[in-house]
Amino acid sequence: MLLIQNAAAIVTCDNTDTVYHNASMLINGREIVAIGNATAAWAADAHIETFNAQGMAVFPGLINTHHHLYQTFSRNMPALQNMELFDWLKASYLIWQNLNEDVAYYSSLAGLGELLKNGCTTSADHHYVFPHGAGDITAAQFAASELLGMRLHAARGSMDVSKKDGGLPPDSVVETIDQILKAGEDAVHRFHDSSRFSMKQVFLAPCSPFSVSAELLRATALQARELGVRLHTHLAETRDEEAYTLERFGMRPLAYMENVGWLGSDVWYAHGIHFNDQELTLLAQTGTGVAHCPTSNMKLASGVACLPEMLAQGVTVGLAADSSTCGSDNLLEELRVGFLLHRLSSSSKAPSAYDMLKVATRGSAQLLGRTDLGSLEAGKAADFFLVDLERFACIGACDDIAALPGTVGLKAPADYVFVNGRMAVEQGCLCTIDEKETVAKSKPVLERYRA
Template identity: 45%
Template sequence: MENVHIAPVTGPEIESGYIRIEGDRIVELGAGPAPTGPDGARVDGSGCLATPGLVNTHHHLYQWASQGLAQDATLFEWLVALYPMWASMDAEVVRGAASAGLGYLALTGCTTSSDHHYVFPRGRGDLFAAEIEAAAELGIRFHPARGSMDRGRSQGGLPPDVVVERLDDILAATAEAVDTYHDPSFSSKLRVAVAPCSPFSVTDELMTESAALARAKGVRLHTHLAETLDEEQHCLARLGKRPVDHMEALGWLGPDVWVAHAVHLSDDDIARFARTGTGTAHCPSSNGRLGAGIARVSEMLRGGANVGLGVDGSASSELTPLSGEMRQALLFQRARYGPAALTARQALELATLGGARNLGRERELGSLEVGKLADLALWRVDGAFTAAVAEPVCALVFGPQPPLALLLVGGETIVADDELRTVPQDVVGQAGVAAHHRLVRLAREQGITARTEVHA
């Protein structure tokens, strides 16, 4: 790849340079024309910006099948409205939703995605395997987090009892998922995390046992935390503690933990995240859609805490592009703190190296450096309108997504000229539509009707 503007994230930008790839690694990059080297494919990057592939650190792929519902709800209202529908899903729904969701992410510059799947209705097939199959077919790196809920409404939790599991079953299934799928190798395309859902849907025993299991197996921990004031009030009423205090007491702060949202943090919470190395997946569009608030990202970064980005589940963040979350993060922080709160390059780092750190993969991913995996995005910034923007990183972050000329994962082409290359794009899109229709039908068979309004 040559004649390209390079934004490596960890070093100075190169206005016109080259990147040489051998196998799945970056072996050379620098300014000026590409030196004569081994024969191989050459890509002319004239008019393009090269960045690391974007890293999505929080998602619920199954929710692709339930978009557009409970449109004006708070988080708790939205969950109560959708839990019964999700209880009807099966592996076929998950497979189609994951295919569409991951394909859409790839088209928005994503080379690595996590997924937090925490609803496992009984007798509905292997839902965890279904999303792993979809990711393998598409070819992106995948970090599925085996989620869980064991505290239903009868125990004072938010979810209906029909969607929760028994503690022993959760631990056995989670251990099996790690043993079956987790690949810790440098070039891994599949790593598994352990992920009890949230303070209002799990028992303390599940949290402590899950942490012990993850640490015994050497995998990472993930959960929702401090997303809304409702959650904080629930924790205070039930536990007499704020959410972060509770997580710390359970051993859930540390360099092997990343949490989703973290909207409502105190100064002390931020300091503890920085001190313990606990990461955050910032999901600005979802937080805005549900009225949850604006996370203190600028203060977290200044305090030394790591922050990555996540699009969150499609049902609370309809058709949100990962590239667009850079812009949302920047605008939300500036709306709260002023125009110096977050720069375009900081937003790009959130979407790349910040995400890689959340997943424990900063040695392999998140920046364009010799020795790292050849996961990169090539954005066309010389279009009739885009070229009017003063510099390429500004064009990428401040505006709508530029055309995606090329997306590589380990040097392999996933997207070229805004088109999926590993799987037919129309097939992927239709799989998501079919998943939606199937979920609606399965729910209706159980007497559940999808509603766009919470109180309709």
């Protein structure tokens, strides 16, 4: 048993938006047992280990619902800095086609490590580039998350339409439908753990309507439902995509996805910027979710997602960083950028800073189908981060602790992060790896990749 003792505040994001003051949280193994003020009674039990949280605020672990960890290794190339999505993808594939399992391992360590340090305890990763002969990329990603002590939902993504068939990717990174379905089944059997508090899950995730065929989308939806895993892809990200599906299939992107069986509470889409009102209603009615990626949408000039309307209509929305090439490796940053972006575009109709925290916790957990995550309450996983309120950035900022990450912003890593009741970040540093040593080991891999 572990007692997080005498925290200045515990922001729970529970059903009644409870914020405890001068409270403690009792944990048994991976699970929260109780939160409240019976601190003295709990602390008297000799079998309980205590963690002194005096002067700190406790928040639920943030959950990242869309990412591309491999892109960490190509995140600041001058030629790519000023492009919109389609041109950016075509230029990026020239590098990504050299990807292998070593690149996947070290870029996952770096990307997940940054996310974890900044309060993210669970991340989804949408990996869809599987060059021929690149090794076991999914195993490499899970090896990285396991070493860090972080939860990972990894995609077995796919592409089957290359340049020669009117798609964007080069021939060397696409596979046949048979190869893709076999690889998806293998990944689920090898890695997917559907048990409560599980650290590893797999979902199936063709890349986007402009790099996969309708036949693959249909087959993947059937396969995911047979295997009991979730479905994910990019959708309604740009006007170019809308023009592509209208021209090729005579339908708007969501109508096209509906046509291939992709609506339901087991489906979530990355971005969802260009949905109209009827489409938002359809998403809400079917429980189909959206991963909101504010920084990426700004950097690639894709547009502003109608988050206020989505939340008002009851669409399930989670937060996402979408890789440090186009977005970030930092959900605290995304939370604040999202708050500011919607203040600018919607003023008083924008989600509050606390609403943004709930999108990043409860909303994200719902997208990933995790009823055991997303809030701090008895029976949920002990995933949380602590912030020392005595840092400069918090002076004068403690009137509304639940709003703090959005309104003021934290601007530095969390002080401590726990996943499944185990400390993974201590005083802002990763517990299980040495950052400098990892950077040194990554460099030759990065050089070979980029050569």
